Amino acid sequence: MLDLVALVLVVVGVGVLFSPKRAYAFPLLGVGLLLLVLSHSFVVVPAGHVGVVFNILRGVQPAPFGEGVHFVVPGLQQVILYDARVKEVTLSAPHEGERRADTSIRARSKEGLEIGVDVTVQYRILKERAAKLHQEVGPNYLETLIVPQVRSKVRDAVGQYNAAELISTQRTALETSVIQGLEETLLQYHIELVSVLLREIRIPETVAKVIEEKQTAEQQVQIEINRRKQAEIAAQRRVIEAQGERDAAILRAEGEAKAIELRGRALKAAPEVVQLTFAEKLAPGVQTVFVPSTGNFLLDLRGLQGGGQGR
Template sequence: MKPGGGPARTGGMTTSGPERTVNMPRVNLPSPNRRVWLGVLAALLVAWVLSQGVRVIPAGFVGVVFSSFSGVKPDVLQEGIHFVVPFVDHVNLYDARLQEVTLAHDSPNANDAEGAIRARSKEGLDITADVTVQFRIDRAKAAILHKELGRNYVQTVIRPQVRSKVRDAIGQFSAADIISTQRQAVEASITTSLRDVFSRNNLVLDSVLLRELRIPDSIAKAIEQKQAAEQQVAVERNRLQQSSISAQRAVVEAQGAAKAAVEQAKGEAQALSLRGKALRENPQLIQLTVAEKLAPTIQTVMLPSGGNFLLDLKSLGSAGTAATTTAAPATDKTAP
């Protein structure tokens, strides 16, 4: 310490009593260019803002643009890259691929509201139906769908309408027809009514599939017995028809044979008449006929020169032989 009690300084360090204060040397760094930094920041900000205006619509989807100033825009964004106004336009994606809704007793989370459809047939019998509906949204009208229904259109339109139309269609048919011959007719009725409802709500119905129709077991047995009895009656009716057809065939065949016999008799009579007429006009035909009947046991020659008679060649042959035998000895006597 210096005289006078002041602190002592040693080089660049100052000490005072028990505490020591150290003064480090200062280093002067060159100051950065503020304009460069501001330019970089501005470029990054612009790039970020522009990136907020780029929207990519995935395959199978459509985009509906909602503007904070004008509301829902009518133009629908299709698949690909699109540019919108950042922080003003908001893009809502809608799945435009084929979708399905299933109402069945074995579907996940099935309950009274979401499970199979319970309906009544024409005669008032309980019928439970498992139905699957396949559909898609109308791409061109996705903006109207977003404005009128929103994303919850399955719950607000599809499920309640499917239940209602299935019940209406089943009520038009009897239980026996529904589970046997009219299943396709029920599907067609449901499809026709749902297609109109879907079209009004900017949806496209693809198909309606009746997966299963169930009725009480007792009623099913009664229907089966009734159908079996009807089939037996049909078999007997077919047998009677076949017997009737066989009898009719026999009658037709007998009538044909009788007509053939009559025609044959008429032909024979006409032939006899013509033959008699020919014999009357040509008497020589009688001898020709007799000769044909006698041949070949009797040899005859017909000589029509003066009259009508038959000459027995065998008798002439026998007479000629006898004459030759008698004349032979006379000839021998006169021989020298």
């Protein structure tokens, strides 16, 4: 806006210079040129950015500008803005319907199979070291540094594993390997690695089919093993139950034998108990009395009653 005002004043001053009112031309030109100089004397660094200052006499200044308004000497100092926020780059194959170039990474597995990898890398420059980045790499650090390094580290990591491992057990290990290699390299060039996301790993269809069939066979074997284990557990349960029933029967038999033994001892010690037990077992209609004597005999009341009546 200030540039536009200065330009208008300069144009008007030039026009007045060739008119009868040329006395106003020089003040207008002076104010216009002054505004033009002032408009180039202040630089605004937006939020999330950093300004690297290049001095034509001294080169790149080590301390970059932070966010806000800064004064520079027009014609002597130049400010190059760098975005210091988290940024990302994605290298992937186009999906169905997309019209763009295939930027995915092609690598070879440990056994030599071609593997396709889609990856997203998140990064950001280190603000305090932006001047070094500008000196050593420049503003095009994404194309000249990050993308080639990502491709190289992914290829190196993929070559450490078999194809079957990459799509099953070693996916996380592959990601960790890429992070470790890339993090160290980028830090040397004043860039912080935020994360590496393996979006997709593709192997040849024929290999994928073989791996799928192998996994299906392994699952069937595992199912059969589980069934056998369940049958063994059920058999063991039945054995334990039978042993429990046997032990219980033995204990009952032992208890009954002990009771008989104790009862025999009691009868032997007191024979009268036999008579009492016998009397308790008689039917209520039997008219019989027990007369205790040394001979232990029984009297028939019916016979006695019949003999009395005959007299």
